Amino acid sequence: MPSPIPRPDDPSTVSPHSQAGAPTVLKIVIAGGFGAGKTTAVGAVSEITPLSTEEYLTEASADVDSLAGLASKRTTTVAFDFGRLSLPDAPVPLELFLFGTPGQDRFVDLWYDLSRGAVGAVVLVDTRRLESSFTPVSFFEDIGLPFVVAVNQFDGAHRYHPEQVRAALELPAAVPVVTCDARDTNHVAGVLLALVDHAVNSAATTNRAGHTPSTTLQDA
Numbered sequence: 001m002p003s004p005i006p007r008p009d010d011p012s013t014v015s016p017h018s019q020a021g022a023p024t025v026l027k028i029v030i031a032g033g034f035g036a037g038k039t040t041a042v043g044a045v046s047e048i049t050p051l052s053t054e055e056y057l058t059e060a061s062a063d064v065d066s067l068a069g070l071a072s073k074r075t076t077t078v079a080f081d082f083g084r085l086s087l088p089d090a091p092v093p094l095e096l097f098l099f100g101t102p103g104q105d106r107f108v109d110l111w112y113d114l115s116r117g118a119v120g121a122v123v124l125v126d127t128r129r130l131e132s133s134f135t136p137v138s139f140f141e142d143i144g145l146p147f148v149v150a151v152n153q154f155d156g157a158h159r160y161h162p163e164q165v166r167a168a169l170e171l172p173a174a175v176p177v178v179t180c181d182a183r184d185t186n187h188v189a190g191v192l193l194a195l196v197d198h199a200v201n202s203a204a205t206t207n208r209a210g211h212t213p214s215t216t217l218q219d220a
Contacts, residue, residue: 026119030042030121031111032124033136040183041191051081085098087193151165
């Protein structure tokens, strides 16, 4: 996994190591296509009032931000969302810093910054607009950051089996695919724990294989 670049004055680069008795602090990225539910997920699980950079959609973005299947959407994230979740009762007490990315492909450069120092990522998928999921999936594959795919089950949307989504996105067997409701606190917390477990297992596998962690984010 990419190693964080130490900058003590920057809360976005946190160490996975903690002092005795203190929770382990981890940074997690929540990504996905435009309208996949990233802001909703951060808001559902954050124990603090989330920091949000939502702006109203205007006619200027009509040619690049398709609202097909999103007729009721009025705002979009233009920088990032931030939330925090403490899990003191987890097998290892955790404090998770959550960074939600903007969904549009034109913000990919910002995704690099938001992913710096992260232990892993959640890719939220909207099966009504599956094509918007390919870019974030490819992004995390390319930078070597562990990720899980969480299928956000929107009201009225067809329910696909996770293995059907895996096949459609051409995901390797090692990538967990789960379902969730991004509005539900327990669902989102479960997805985050699944990611932490996957990231730990990925790191252990890498260490056993003697591979050198990717430095993509350090060099970006």
